[in-house]
Amino acid sequence: MPNDLRTRATAAPLPLATRLRLRAGTLVGDAAALASRIAGRGSGASIRGQLLTRVCPGAFAALVHGRRIASVTGTNGKTTTTHLLAAAVREGLGPDAARLVTNADGANLHYGIASALAKAPKADIAVLETDERVVASMLEHGRPEVLVMLNFSRDQLDRNHEIKFLGRAWRQALERAGADGPVVIANSDDPLITWATQTAREVIWVDTATTWTADATLCPACGDVLRRVDPGESATGCWDCPGCDLTEPTPDYVVQPRGVRLPDGRIVPLELNVPGAFNVANAAMALAAAVELGVGIEDALRGFSTVRSPAGRFSVAGFGATSARLVLSKNPAGWAESLPLLTTPTVVLAIDSVAADGKDVSWLWDVDFEQLRGKHVVCTGPRAYDLAVRLEYAEVGHEVVYDLDDALRAVKDAPQPVDLIATYTPFQKLLKKAGLR
Amino acid sequence: MSVKIVLVYQSLLGIYGDRGNSQVLAKRLEWRGVDAEVIAVEPGAPLPADGAIYLLGGGEDNAQTTAVRELRSDGALFSALDAGAVLFAVCAGYQICGHTFTIGENDEVREGLGLLDVETRRGAKRAVGEILTRWTKPDGTTSLITGFENHGGYTTLGPDAAPLAQVEVGIGNDGHGTEGAVQGHVIGTYPHGPVLARNPELADYLLALALGRRLDPLDRAAEQHAGLRRERIALVRR
Numbered sequence A: 001m002p003n004d005l006r007t008r009a010t011a012a013p014l015p016l017a018t019r020l021r022l023r024a025g026t027l028v029g030d031a032a033a034l035a036s037r038i039a040g041r042g043s044g045a046s047i048r049g050q051l052l053t054r055v056c057p058g059a060f061a062a063l064v065h066g067r068r069i070a071s072v073t074g075t076n077g078k079t080t081t082t083h084l085l086a087a088a089v090r091e092g093l094g095p096d097a098a099r100l101v102t103n104a105d106g107a108n109l110h111y112g113i114a115s116a117l118a119k120a121p122k123a124d125i126a127v128l129e130t131d132e133r134v135v136a137s138m139l140e141h142g143r144p145e146v147l148v149m150l151n152f153s154r155d156q157l158d159r160n161h162e163i164k165f166l167g168r169a170w171r172q173a174l175e176r177a178g179a180d181g182p183v184v185i186a187n188s189d190d191p192l193i194t195w196a197t198q199t200a201r202e203v204i205w206v207d208t209a210t211t212w213t214a215d216a217t218l219c220p221a222c223g224d225v226l227r228r229v230d231p232g233e234s235a236t237g238c239w240d241c242p243g244c245d246l247t248e249p250t251p252d253y254v255v256q257p258r259g260v261r262l263p264d265g266r267i268v269p270l271e272l273n274v275p276g277a278f279n280v281a282n283a284a285m286a287l288a289a290a291v292e293l294g295v296g297i298e299d300a301l302r303g304f305s306t307v308r309s310p311a312g313r314f315s316v317a318g319f320g321a322t323s324a325r326l327v328l329s330k331n332p333a334g335w336a337e338s339l340p341l342l343t344t345p346t347v348v349l350a351i352d353s354v355a356a357d358g359k360d361v362s363w364l365w366d367v368d369f370e371q372l373r374g375k376h377v378v379c380t381g382p383r384a385y386d387l388a389v390r391l392e393y394a395e396v397g398h399e400v401v402y403d404l405d406d407a408l409r410a411v412k413d414a415p416q417p418v419d420l421i422a423t424y425t426p427f428q429k430l431l432k433k434a435g436l437r
Numbered sequence B: 001m002s003v004k005i006v007l008v009y010q011s012l013l014g015i016y017g018d019r020g021n022s023q024v025l026a027k028r029l030e031w032r033g034v035d036a037e038v039i040a041v042e043p044g045a046p047l048p049a050d051g052a053i054y055l056l057g058g059g060e061d062n063a064q065t066t067a068v069r070e071l072r073s074d075g076a077l078f079s080a081l082d083a084g085a086v087l088f089a090v091c092a093g094y095q096i097c098g099h100t101f102t103i104g105e106n107d108e109v110r111e112g113l114g115l116l117d118v119e120t121r122r123g124a125k126r127a128v129g130e131i132l133t134r135w136t137k138p139d140g141t142t143s144l145i146t147g148f149e150n151h152g153g154y155t156t157l158g159p160d161a162a163p164l165a166q167v168e169v170g171i172g173n174d175g176h177g178t179e180g181a182v183q184g185h186v187i188g189t190y191p192h193g194p195v196l197a198r199n200p201e202l203a204d205y206l207l208a209l210a211l212g213r214r215l216d217p218l219d220r221a222a223e224q225h226a227g228l229r230r231e232r233i234a235l236v237r238r
């Protein structure tokens, strides 16, 4: 039964000592953020959160306490889905939009969330992008009403062995939350998500018509090889484990070619201003979450159409004489989704491999770069040569321009804006260069 | 007749871009005017027995056990090796070629394929990072192998297996200086995923071994390989 959006969260007040500490931490954090902005080093959201958490170590727990929370997690699509859900809630709240707070900048660790919440002490509804590793403490301290679990794929190959560990942590956290646990909005196409949410109080299933299956070949419960069976009404077929009873759940919402099929059978079209099939999947998940929070379908859809470049993704930015459309891809699943979005004859691909990108770029060989044949690719970033080798074997025309600024200059005479895909670190650099963060 | 490169069970042993090795091998033949085809086989389907090179890649514990079971019941890999085919096995694929390896938190011992005289047990610390080794080819010349390793198991060699290379930077087999193993036409190594994309000489060596003849040098992709190797080798030696 969906909740009523009008219901205001009521929280027992925090102990005085915690409130004082929180206030002190907020003051220190705000001052540092201001200094960062004046120095031209970005918004300062990150430094605010870090100092706040240092002065008041319990800040995260105190700030999530007593709000109505929708938490959004998963490997890919967290930021966009958070923006879509927040836009839906904003639309639903109408004149009361100030009740909403969200971490729109994608800062999704404890201090990033604390930083966003500290700025909006009066907002009683929070839509929070939540890193996979923060989910357990979010469940413990924030008691979210809704938890959106998008997908769970290997993100950084050098940390691949952590996947199972995280899945287990989610199961345990949902089990501990028990009857106080959230309604989970879960992607039924993803076996790991299905397994991880088995302990949840209630799950609303969304068939997202996801086609990336390379991370989901073995049953997370028993280790057997999963089978794909009869497509039926699902675009991607259903998965099933021959070794145990784990199987694709019957969906409540289904992504279809003409829109999203609702639990009551109605099909509503999604008019999105973010590209790609994966954002349709994200929007379907956001729609199910919005309904649970008490947002009307019409309001949610209107809200979705206002989302254009969440945290800089898909934004068009100027760099000297070059203008570029910026696409972020963090892992093989992300690249599989974004390569088909490239429309320009010349494209720039920026690859780095510091910790935030994953130190191992073996994944380049799991991505179907062959589809770029006929385009000219400018390979840039510290792993430009790894990409160049990959493209040579894919028989895609390319050149290496190691430095990012040089690469942007090198495409100034190509048709504008030039499509550009970057891994996490170069993407953040580009946003900073363009003054978008 | 085209040369068959058999990519074995990517769904089980292919988590690190391992299919890259098959692409590198096939293109390096094609660019020399030799017909080549990559045959990807999944569990349940029969492996061809007339492949020239078989490839095993990286995977997780449960996948290793399943792969051993499937390969044993299929049998074609063994008969192909008897007929002179080459097996190139990487990371988890290397481990399952040995007599035994362990899986899970409790280090349960599992039987491998018995193709290499090696044993794998959980090591003191997980080996994750860039690795650089020096490979001495059968003709006595040496070449550097650059790659990325990510394995918890440490491998010790018995008398019938010879190390593939000597470690310059990284852990390799067990942190004691050797890397990989060679026994007849079976070659196992830890640098995982598309290791041949960083090491075209190793790719050409495998092709020559499978074809039983020398191959002409190749200009195509030489510049990209040189750039990548220069950059990676300099980084790891810094």
Ligand SMILES: [Zn+2]
Pocket: A219, A220, A221, A222, A223, A224, A241, A242, A243, A244, A245, A246
């Ligand atoms: Zn199962």
